[in-house]
Amino acid sequence: MPDASGPVTTDLPPPVPMERRAEGRRFSPLLRRILLVNMLPPFLLVATLLYLDQYQDGLLAAEVQGLRTQARIYANGIAEAGVRIQDDRATLVPETARPLLRRLTEPSTGTQAKLFDNNGLLVADSRVREGPGGAIVTEPLPPPSQPGPVAGTIGRVYERMLDWLPRPRVRGPAVVVDETPDAPSFDWQPDLGPDRREELRLALEGGVNPYVRRTADGRLLVSVAEPARRANQPVGIVLLTREAREVDQRVMEIRGSVLALFAMALAITVALSLYLTRTLASPMLELAGSAASMRQGKGRGGSVPAPLMARQDEIGILARALQSGTNALWARVDANERFAADVAHELRNPLTSVRSAIETLRRVENPEQQKRLLAIIAEDAVRMDRLIGDIADSSRVDAELSRTVSEPVDIAPILSTLAELQVATRGENDPSVELDAPASLVVRGVEGRLVQVLRNLLGNALSFSPPGGKVRVRARATGAVAEIAIEDEGPGIPEAKLEGIFDRFYSERPQGERFGQHSGLGLSISRQIVEALGGRIMAENRRNPDGSVAGARFVVRLPVA
Numbered sequence: 094m095p096d097a098s099g100p101v102t103t104d105l106p107p108p109v110p111m112e113r114r115a116e117g118r119r120f121s122p123l124l125r126r127i128l129l130v131n132m133l134p135p136f137l138l139v140a141t142l143l144y145l146d147q148y149q150d151g152l153l154a155a156e157v158q159g160l161r162t163q164a165r166i167y168a169n170g171i172a173e174a175g176v177r178i179q180d181d182r183a184t185l186v187p188e189t190a191r192p193l194l195r196r197l198t199e200p201s202t203g204t205q206a207k208l209f210d211n212n213g214l215l216v217a218d219s220r221v222r223e224g225p226g227g228a229i230v231t232e233p234l235p236p237p238s239q240p241g242p243v244a245g246t247i248g249r250v251y252e253r254m255l256d257w258l259p260r261p262r263v264r265g266p267a268v269v270v271d272e273t274p275d276a277p278s279f280d281w282q283p284d285l286g287p288d289r290r291e292e293l294r295l296a297l298e299g300g301v302n303p304y305v306r307r308t309a310d311g312r313l314l315v316s317v318a319e320p321a322r323r324a325n326q327p328v329g330i331v332l333l334t335r336e337a338r339e340v341d342q343r344v345m346e347i348r349g350s351v352l353a354l355f356a357m358a359l360a361i362t363v364a365l366s367l368y369l370t371r372t373l374a375s376p377m378l379e380l381a382g383s384a385a386s387m388r389q390g391k392g393r394g395g396s397v398p399a400p401l402m403a404r405q406d407e408i409g410i411l412a413r414a415l416q417s418g419t420n421a422l423w424a425r426v427d428a429n430e431r432f433a434a435d436v437a438h439e440l441r442n443p444l445t446s447v448r449s450a451i452e453t454l455r456r457v458e459n460p461e462q463q464k465r466l467l468a469i470i471a472e473d474a475v476r477m478d479r480l481i482g483d484i485a486d487s488s489r490v491d492a493e494l495s496r497t498v499s500e501p502v503d504i505a506p507i508l509s510t511l512a513e514l515q516v517a518t519r520g521e522n523d524p525s526v527e528l529d530a531p532a533s534l535v536v537r538g539v540e541g542r543l544v545q546v547l548r549n550l551l552g553n554a555l556s557f558s559p560p561g562g563k564v565r566v567r568a569r570a571t572g573a574v575a576e577i578a579i580e581d582e583g584p585g586i587p588e589a590k591l592e593g594i595f596d597r598f599y600s601e602r603p604q605g606e607r608f609g610q611h612s613g614l615g616l617s618i619s620r621q622i623v624e625a626l627g628g629r630i631m632a633e634n635r636r637n638p639d640g641s642v643a644g645a646r647f648v649v650r651l652p653v654a
Contacts, residue, residue: 131362148347152340153268153315157303160317164333167197167206168321175321176328183323185210190329191217203336205279208321210329213293220279270313271306278308279334281316296320297327305337313337376401376408380415387419443473443480484614490542490621499537499626501654504577505530507544508566511551524558524581526551530568536575536651542622543651546630549615550579550647557583557645570653577649585634585642594632595620627652 175190176183190208198206198219208217283292283301295301301318308314316334320327383397396419401412450466450473457463512528519525536543554564562582569576586594595616623630628651635643 131366134358134362149340149344150268152343153270153305153337156315156335156337156340157268157305157317160315160333160335161303161319163201163204163335164206164317164319164331167194167333168319168329168331170197171208171331172321172323172328176323178323183326183328185216185321185328187216191222194331195219195222201335203338205334207282207332207334208329209282209296209332211293211297211327213296213330215282216329268303268305271304273306274309276306276308278310278312279314281306281314281334282332283318296330313341373408376404376412380408380412383415387422443477447473490618490625493542497539499539501535502538502540502543503533503535504543504547504568504575504651505532505534507540507547508568508577511544511547512566515551515555522560524555524560524562524564526555527563527565529566531570534568534570534575535654537654538626538628538651539622542626546619546622546649547577547579549619550649553615554579554581554583554645554647557581559583573653574650575653577651578646580635580644580646582644584644586632586645588634591632591634595630623649623651 171185171190171193172183175186175193177186178184185208194206194208194217198204204219206217206219207215210216281304283296283304292301296318297320299318299320304316306314313336314334315337316332318330318332321329321331379398379401387396397412397416402409402416404412447470450469454463454466454470457466508528508530512526515526551564551566558564558581564582565578565580567578567580620630628649630647630649633646633648635646637643
C-alpha cells in the first residue's frame with residue numbers, strides 16, 4: 094500500500110511477516126498453549142491413580158481383618174476338638190489336629206494354614222497329608238493369575254509412575270507391602286523356633302503383626318498368626334496365609350477405568366484443541382495475512398476474507414474492524430491523493446498568472462501597464478499565501494484533533510461574541526446578525542476549532558447576504574444533540590451542489606466579490622472539524638411559501654456534554 098506521508102527512515106530491522114514466521118513451525122504456538130491448558134484436567138485425572146494406594150491399603154486392611162477372624166475361628170476349633178485334657182491342662186493332639194486343620198482350610202481356595210505347638214514346632218500343614226503307605230503328599234497351590242498384556246502394561250506403567258511421583262501419605266496405620274524380589278511365598282512363618290523365646294511368647298499372646306508381601310511370581314499374600322487357647326491356656330499357634338486376588342483384581346479394574354477415562358478425555362481434549370485452533374489460530378493467521386497484503390498494497394478491495402467477516406463472534410468483530418480500518422485508510426489515501434492533485438491545480442493557476450505577467454512585464458515599456466502587471470503579481474502572491482495557509486490548516490486538522498481530548502465547551506458565549514464583533518465592525522449597508530440562543534449550551538469539542546467553524550459559517554452567510562439583509566443564528570438542544578443553524582437571505586445553493594459545497598476548493602462565490610479572496614477550503618475544513626468531533630454538518634436551501642429559494646441554511650449538530 095503506498096505511503097501517503099513519504100518515506101520514513103528507522104534504525105530497526107524490518108519486521109518478519111507473520112505468515113513467514115508461522116512457516117517452518119509444525120504446530121501453532123496458540124495450539125501448544127491450548128493443549129497445555131486443556132490437558133491439565135486429564136492429567137489431574139491420572140494423578141488420582143496415586144490415591145489408589147489408599148484404596149488398596151483399605152482393601153488390604155479389610156483382608157487382614159477377615160483373615161484374622163478366620164484364623165481365630167480355626168484356632169478356636171482346634172482348641173476345642175484337637176486337644177486332650179489331662180490334669181486340668183490342655184495338650185495339643187497332632188493326630189486329631191492335622192485332619193481338622195485340613196478340613197477347616199479346604200473351603201478356602203488359595204489359603205494355607207499351619208499349626209505350631211507351644212514350643213514353636215510345626216504340627217500340621219493344610220497342604221500336607223498322608224498318602225497310601227504313610228507317604229507324605231504336598232498338595233500344590235492354585236497357580237498365580239497371570240495378567241493379560243493390557244493389564245500387565247497398565248501395571249508396569251503405574252508402577253513406573255509411582256517410582257518418580259510423590260505418593261500421598263495414608264492417614265492412620267498403613268498396611269506395609271513387602272515388594273522385595275526375595276519376598277517369601279506360602280512357606281513363610283515367623284521365627285517361632287525353641288531358640289526364639291521372645292517371638293514365641295508374642296505369638297502365643299497374639300502379638301505377631303500381619304505380614305503382606307508381593308512374591309516373585311506376582312502373588313499378593315497376607316499372613317496372620319493367632320494363638321489357640323483352651324480355658325485361657327495356649328495350646329498352639331495357627332498361621333494362616335491367603336492370596337489376596339480380589340484386592341489385585343479390584344485395583345486393576347479401577348486402574349483400567351481411570352486410564353480409559355484418561356484416554357477418552359485426552360482424545361476429546363486434543364480434538365477440542367484442534368477445533369479451537371481452527372476456530373481461533375487459523376483465522377488469526379488469515380487476518381495477519383490480510384494485514385500483510387494491505388501493507389503491500391494488494392488488499393484495496395475486500396482484503397479480509399468474507400467468511401471471517403460473516404462470523405458473529407470476536408473474530409468476526411476483529412475482521413470487520415480490520416476491513417473497516419482498511420477502507421478508511423484507503424479512503425484517506427485517496428483523499429490525500431486528490432488533495433495533492435487539487436493543491437497542485439490551485440497553485441498552478443496563480444503561478445501561471447504570475448509567470449504570464451512577468452513575461453509580459455519584460456516586453457512592455459508603458460509605466461501604467463507595468464504597474465497593472467505588478468499589481469496582478471502582488472494579488473496572486475497574496476492569493477498563494479492565503480491558499481498555502483489554508484492548505485496547511487486543512488492538513489493539520491485531523492492530526493491535531495486526533496491528539497486533542499474533547500472537553501465541555503459552552504458555545505452560547507462564542508455565538509454572542511461573534512455577533513457582537515459583527516455589530517461592532519458592521520458598515521451602513523452590511524447585513525445584520527440576529528442571534529437566538531440560550532444562555533448556556535455546552536457541547537463536547539475543542540474550543541478553538543469550534544470558533545473556527547462558527548466564524549467560517551457566519552462569514553460565509555454574511556458574504557452571500559444582500560446589503561441590509563439579515564443573518565439568523567439559532568442554537569438549541571434537542572435531546573443529546575446541540576443544533577446550531579445559520580441562515581442567510583442570499584441566492585441559495587444550487588441543488589446539485591448541496592453536498593459538493595463541502596468539497597475542497599469549491600469556488601462558487603457571490604457576484605461582485607473580487608477573485609482570489611477565498612481559497613475554497615473554509616467549508617471543507619469546517620466539515621473536517623465537525624466530523625472529527627463526532628458531529629455532523631449539512632447545507633440546505635430555505636424556501637418561501639411559493640417554493641422559491643429564500644436563502645441558504647447551514648446546520649451543525651454536536652453531541653451535548
